[in-house]
Amino acid sequence: MLRISNTTPSLRILLAGITSLVLSVLCLPTRAGEPEGDPDRGQMLYQTYSCYACHGHTGETGTGTRLNPPRFDQATFMTYVRNPSGRIIRRGAGGWMPPYKGVSDQNLADIYAWLSSLPSYSPPLEGIPLLNMDEEQEQNR
Amino acid sequence: MRKKIDKNSDTVIIEGSEHTLHSTNRRGFLKGAAAGAASAVALPHTQTARAAVRQLPVAALPTSAMVAAEAGPSPAGSPRIIEHPASDYMVDVFRSLDLEYVATNPGSSFKALHESLINYGGNQRPEILTCLHEESAVGMAHGYAKITGKPMMALLHGTVGLMHGSMAIFNAYADRVPIYIVSATHEDPAFWVNRYHSAQDMGALVREYVKWDAHSNDIHKFGRHALHAYKQALMPPRGPVLLTLNHHLQERPLPESERPPVPKLTLAAPPQGDGNAVREAARWLVQAERPLITTERCARTPEGINMLVELAELLQVPVTGGERIDFPWTHPLYGDGGPDYEPDVILGLEVNDMAGVGDSARKVIEISSAQLAEKTNILSYGRYAEVDLSLAADAQATLPALIEEVGKQLTAERRRALQARGEQIRTAHVRRRRQEREQACYGWTASPVSTARLSAELWAQIRDDDWSLVSWQGFISGWPGKLWAMEKQHHYIGGYGAGGMGYNAQAAVGAALANKKHGRLSINIQGDGDLNYAPGVLWTAAHHQIPLLTVMHNNRAYHAEVMYVQQQCSVHNRGHDMAHIGTAIRDPDIDYAKMAQSYGMYAEGPIDDPAELGKALKRGLERVRAGEPALIDVRTQPR
Numbered sequence: 001m002l003r004i005s006n007t008t009p010s011l012r013i014l015l016a017g018i019t020s021l022v023l024s025v026l027c028l029p030t031r032a033g034e035p036e037g038d039p040d041r042g043q044m045l046y047q048t049y050s051c052y053a054c055h056g057h058t059g060e061t062g063t064g065t066r067l068n069p070p071r072f073d074q075a076t077f078m079t080y081v082r083n084p085s086g087r088i089i090r091r092g093a094g095g096w097m098p099p100y101k102g103v104s105d106q107n108l109a110d111i112y113a114w115l116s117s118l119p120s121y122s123p124p125l126e127g128i129p130l131l132n133m134d135e136e137q138e139q140n141r
Numbered sequence: 142m143r144k145k146i147d148k149n150s151d152t153v154i155i156e157g158s159e160h161t162l163h164s165t166n167r168r169g170f171l172k173g174a175a176a177g178a179a180s181a182v183a184l185p186h187t188q189t190a191r192a193a194v195r196q197l198p199v200a201a202l203p204t205s206a207m208v209a210a211e212a213g214p215s216p217a218g219s220p221r222i223i224e225h226p227a228s229d230y231m232v233d234v235f236r237s238l239d240l241e242y243v244a245t246n247p248g249s250s251f252k253a254l255h256e257s258l259i260n261y262g263g264n265q266r267p268e269i270l271t272c273l274h275e276e277s278a279v280g281m282a283h284g285y286a287k288i289t290g291k292p293m294m295a296l297l298h299g300t301v302g303l304m305h306g307s308m309a310i311f312n313a314y315a316d317r318v319p320i321y322i323v324s325a326t327h328e329d330p331a332f333w334v335n336r337y338h339s340a341q342d343m344g345a346l347v348r349e350y351v352k353w354d355a356h357s358n359d360i361h362k363f364g365r366h367a368l369h370a371y372k373q374a375l376m377p378p379r380g381p382v383l384l385t386l387n388h389h390l391q392e393r394p395l396p397e398s399e400r401p402p403v404p405k406l407t408l409a410a411p412p413q414g415d416g417n418a419v420r421e422a423a424r425w426l427v428q429a430e431r432p433l434i435t436t437e438r439c440a441r442t443p444e445g446i447n448m449l450v451e452l453a454e455l456l457q458v459p460v461t462g463g464e465r466i467d468f469p470w471t472h473p474l475y476g477d478g479g480p481d482y483e484p485d486v487i488l489g490l491e492v493n494d495m496a497g498v499g500d501s502a503r504k505v506i507e508i509s510s511a512q513l514a515e516k517t518n519i520l521s522y523g524r525y526a527e528v529d530l531s532l533a534a535d536a537q538a539t540l541p542a543l544i545e546e547v548g549k550q551l552t553a554e555r556r557r558a559l560q561a562r563g564e565q566i567r568t569a570h571v572r573r574r575r576q577e578r579e580q581a582c583y584g585w586t587a588s589p590v591s592t593a594r595l596s597a598e599l600w601a602q603i604r605d606d607d608w609s610l611v612s613w614q615g616f617i618s619g620w621p622g623k624l625w626a627m628e629k630q631h632h633y634i635g636g637y638g639a640g641g642m643g644y645n646a647q648a649a650v651g652a653a654l655a656n657k658k659h660g661r662l663s664i665n666i667q668g669d670g671d672l673n674y675a676p677g678v679l680w681t682a683a684h685h686q687i688p689l690l691t692v693m694h695n696n697r698a699y700h701a702e703v704m705y706v707q708q709q710c711s712v713h714n715r716g717h718d719m720a721h722i723g724t725a726i727r728d729p730d731i732d733y734a735k736m737a738q739s740y741g742m743y744a745e746g747p748i749d750d751p752a753e754l755g756k757a758l759k760r761g762l763e764r765v766r767a768g769e770p771a772l773i774d775v776r777t778q779p780r
Contacts, residue, residue, distance in 0.1 A: 048718040050707040053700065053779055060584040061591050061778045063618075063704075098711030121587035128585060130597045131578045133604070134626070138574050 034074055035106045037113025045111050049103065058121050064097065068118045078108045227360050227395040228257035231386070234367045236266060237403050240294045240321065242285070242654070243267040244278035246305075248298020250325035250338060253391035255296075267294055270654075270685060273677030275302045279309035279381075280647025281654070281678070282320045284611060286313075287634040288655035290442060292321040292374050299326055299338030303346050303383075308641045313381045314350035315521045316638025317438055317491075317511070319374035320381040322351070327388045328358070343385040349518045354383035358390055364404045377411045377441070377510040377535040411441075413542060414508055414534035422506045422530055423546035425486050426456055427555065431562070433477065433484035435498070436462035436536075438491040443630045445537040449490075452544050455551065457563030459570075462492075463622060465635045470627040472570075479569030490536040494523035510535040521639060577623035589776040590751045592694065596620035598754045599664060599692065602762055606662040611652035612645050613637060616668050616701075617694050618780050631661065643674030646691075650682045653689035653770075662765065665691045669726060669733065670699045676736060682770040683741035690765045691737070691772040692758065695747060696779045697727045703779075737772035746774025 046052060055061075059068030070077060084097040100108075125131055203211075231254055235243075247255060258269060272278040275297050282293035297306050303324050313320050327339040340346070344354035353373040355366040363386075370382040414422075426432050434453060439462075440446045449468050453460050459478035460468045467490070468475055478484070489495045489507045498505050505528040512533040515522040532539065551559075581593035596617065604626070613636035614621045627633050634652055637644040646667055653663035672679075672693075682689055698721075707720035730747075737744035743764045748757050754775060761771040 050703055050720045053703045053707060053720075056584055056587070056591070056778045056780075057589060058584055058587040060587065061593070062780045066583060098708040099714075100711050100717055102714050103717060121585060122583045123585055125579050125582050128582060128597075130601050131581055131624070133601065137626075138571060 031073075031075065035109040037074070037106075037109035037111070037116075039110070039114040039117040042110035042112065042114030045107050046114060049100065049107075049111075051111065054097070058118060059115050060120075060122055067115050068120065070112065070115050074109060074112045077112050078105065081108055223392065223394050225394060225396050226253055226257060226391065227363075227393050228253040228391040229261040230360070230395050230400050231363065231367075231391065232257045232262040234364050234403050235294065236262070237406060238321070238368070238371045240267040240292070242270050243294040243296050243323075244270040244272050244281045244651075245296035246272045246275050246278055246298070246302065248302050248325070248338075249335070250299045250302075250327055250388050251296060251323070251386065251391065253388070254323075254325070254386065257391075270681060272681050274675040275305035276309045276643055277647045277650075277675045277678040277681065279306040279313065279320060279322065280644055280675070281651030281681070283309060283313045283316065283318050283638075283644065284634065284648030284651030284653075285655045286318045286320060286651075287316075287648070288609070288611075288631055288652045292319040292371070293651070294321045294323055297322060297324045299324065299335075300340050300343070300346065301338055303343060307347050307350075308643060309647065310347055310381050311350045311519075312638040312641045312644045314352070314638070316635070317378050317380055318638070319379040321371060321374055322381055322383045323386065324383060325386045325388055325391070344383055347383060349516055350381070350521075351383045352378075352380040352514060354385070356385040356387075358387045360390060360393070360395060361401050363390070364401055368404050368406050371406065372408055376409050377538070378514050379441075380514075411535035411538040412510065412513065412533070414532035414539035416542065418530060418532050419539060419542045420546050422488065422508075422532070423543055423550055425504055425506065425530070426458070426488060427547055427550045429484075429486035429504075431478065431482055431484050432456060432458045432486040432488065433482075434458055434460045434488045434490065435492055436460065436467040436490040437464040437493060438635075439467040439536040439540075440465065440630060441535075441537050445540070446630060448537065448540040448544060452540060452547065455544065455547050457559040457566065459566045462490075463619065466627055466630050466633050469629075470622060472628075473567035474563065474570070476566070476570045476573055478566050479572070482566070482569065489528075493521075495526035495528055496524035498526065498528075504529045506530040506532075508532040508534055508536045508539050574623075581620065581624060584778060586751060587778065588749050588751065589696075589778050590748065590754060591778050592617040592780065593620045593624070594751050595666070595692065595694070595754065595775060595777060596624050598751075598758055599666075600625050601755070602758055603662055603664060607660065608632070608662045608664060609652065609656050610634070610666070611649040611656070611663045611689070612665040612667060614666070616780070617666055617777075621666070631656065631659075642671050645671040647675060647678045649691070650678050650687055650689060653682070654685070654687045657688060662762075663689045665689055666694050667691045669693060669695045669697065669731065672733070673726070673731070677740070679737050679742060679770070679772070680740040686768060687770055688765045688768050689770045690758075690761050691770070692761075693733050693746065693772065693774040693777075695733060695774055695776050697730060697776070698725045698779070700724075700779050733772060733774040737774075742770045742772060744772040744774065746772075748773065748775045 054064035055067050060066050081100050081103065083099055243258065258264060258267065270281065272281065278295045278297065282295045285293045295306065297303050306322070310320070310322065324343055326343050327335045330336045330339050343356060344351070348354060353370060355370060357363045357366045366384055370384045374380065374382040436449070439449060446466065446468060449460065450472065453468065453474045457474070459474055459476050459482065461477045484503055486504045487498055487506070489498065489505065489509070491509050491511070492507065493511060495505060495507050507526065507528045510533070511522070581597060584591040585594055609631045610621050610633045614633070615636055621627070622633070634648070646665070649663070649665035649667065656663045702724040703720055706724055710716045710720050734744040734746040743761065745757055745760065748754050757773050761773045764771040
């Protein structure tokens with residue numbers, strides 16, 4: 001059995017590189033054969049399908065789970081939107097989100113591309129003085 | 142017109158008007174009048190040369206009787222003058238109820254009462270509030286009562302006024318808020334429109350959602366009807382009441398000597414829970430390992446909050462419920478005890494629907510006055526709940542006995558043991574409050590403005606005032622409750638009651654009016670859909686100088702319906718892109734700043750950039766602190 005401790009430093013470097021490459025391929029948002037999304041079209045579709053209604057206009061607010069940044073890859077996203085059974089998201093609004101079975105692969109890819117392109121509009125709590133005004137009082141309750 | 146002189150007949154002829162006039166002589170002409178074509182001039186029979194001239198009709202001269210009637214004194218006892226109408230007496234009766242205001246949209250069926258309020262009553266106690274819709278009149282009374290704990294009068298014209306107001310009446314009924322509604326009707330109307338505005342049984346239009354109603358057609362019964370209605374409005378479960386007046390009853394003469402005395406008002410003490418049941422409830426709560434108190438409308442007065450704090454601290458029990466401020470939301474015991482706290486005994490205080498709360502693993506106690514006065518056509522009375530102990534009583538009135546019993550049954554050892562539970566609940570409370578602030582960060586810098594950002598920006602500017610949130614926070618995801626220090630009864634007045642849209646703007650103005658004399662800063666976070674039902678209430682706020690800051694939660698839709706219809710499109714697997722039809726309020730976008738300005742108040746917007754929000758709110762608050770209403774239109778995230 002190959003043990004890392006029995007390998008030479010150069011072999012360890014090679015193994016680390018191969019492992020890293022495999023992992024990055026597995027974690028790619030899109031894989032070969034999946035449609036390439038158009039973020040501009042995706043923004044329009046996000047509004048048209050009323051995704052904003054539950055997930056907010058930037059995918060960060062509302063009654064639905066946060067979509068910005070996306071939590072999983074495109075294929076998983078497409079599967080979930082068509083059948084939001086809640087099995088994938090353990091504690092989410094999966095039970096409330098309706099299925100979008102009839103939406104095409106390309107449209108879902110476009111929406112995913114747009115969500116992936118969004119910057120974060122959510123600074124950390126420590127960076128927002130308005131939300132820390134009462135910190136001391138809250139701690140001393 | 143042209144005049145010429147006929148030298149043969151020594152007459153003056155005036156031509157060019159509709160008729161050609163002749164005067165007997167020039168001097169007579171100069172002395173008399175010849176004005177216009179309608180004048181009748183007696184022509185002498187000697188005028189024969191003007192055969193083509195048309196003879197004007199001659200008015201009969203008035204008789205001496207006619208002259209006397211026009212010029213002499215009026216005959217005694219003229220029926221057109223009634224110096225002591227019965228409606229004056231009605232004002233005296235209403236005054237005995239200490240009604241501060243009467244909100245109304247005017248109508249002929251109560252014109253006599255209206256005049257008596259203004260002139261006999263001097264428009265004081267009650268003072269007339271001019272409303273542009275009867276729903277606004279009742280809606281204002283709803284908000285007013287939630288601050289003051291006592292009713293305002295809403296005066297509604299006939300069938301049409303009562304029907305207009307009925308949505309707001311139902312909201313108040315479901316919300317258990319007292320409103321004193323007076324309507325009026327014509328008895329046997331000859332004028333065609335009055336027939337549509339009159340009914341034999343006015344109460345039938347709203348009987349399903351008023352506590353009590355009476356039709357007063359006898360002045361000797363009127364006083365007792367008026368006081369009985371007021372007493373019922375304030376007796377738990379509280380609610381709207383209706384008194385209908387006949388039109389003729391108001392206008393009939395009623396000299397001082399014939400006036401019935403104004404009856405004495407005696408309010409009923411609220412019903413307290415049965416002693417044995419209270420003792421049993423106390424025993425269960427003391428012995429429970431993880432009790433929980435849940436409330437909806439327990440505290441009718443600020444004293445109710447203090448009593449619930451005393452009970453919760455005795456038992457070291459978490460208290461939950463967001464309909465009103467029954468318990469300070471910043472208290473360490475406020476909350477559900479945390480995700481691992483599975484209650485084994487639940488006490489519900491004035492909770493409308495306890496069904497589904499209990500199961501075999503826990504005991505459930507309900508104390509509710511709503512059971513004493515249920516109506517059943519509309520399903521607002523809630524489902525039958527399989528509780529273990531039920532007290533048909535007013536919760537606040539029962540608290541003193543419950544606190545006393547708990548105090549008797551708690552041993553010193555038990556009190557020590559409960560401290561550990563209290564500490565656990567406090568830790569969960571602090572953790573939850575921090576998590577809520579962390580969640581408020583999401584979308585903080587996004588446009589449209591996040592509802593968390595909107596709430597936080599407001600809080601930064603009002604936290605040092607004696608403030609009052611006079612709007613429902615459900616549509617903005619409860620952010621004020623999570624970020625503000627909700628501790629006093631007037632800090633939050635709750636929601637719609639029956640969920641009938643249009644309530645919010647109207648109740649906000651009524652509550653702000655009640656807050657005015659206390660110098661409180663009233664804040665209304667206003668949904669766009671709700672405002673459009675009866676936006677004229679903004680004018681009422683401007684006209685009566687009611688200080689109120691309205692901040693629009695402008696998501697440009699009936700947003701709940703956007704989600705519902707989208708859900709249906711998806712479930713039916715078609716038209717996923719069609720849910721905006723019939724639900725969106727855009728194309729064109731409504732300019733709420735212009736709307737408010739047109740009603741006479743300061744307004745600005747729309748604000749899209751969260752970085753601009755604080756400055757805009759500051760400008761609006763300057764106006765409100767100076768005693769005026771103001772509106773800031775903010776385009777927001779949907780929820």
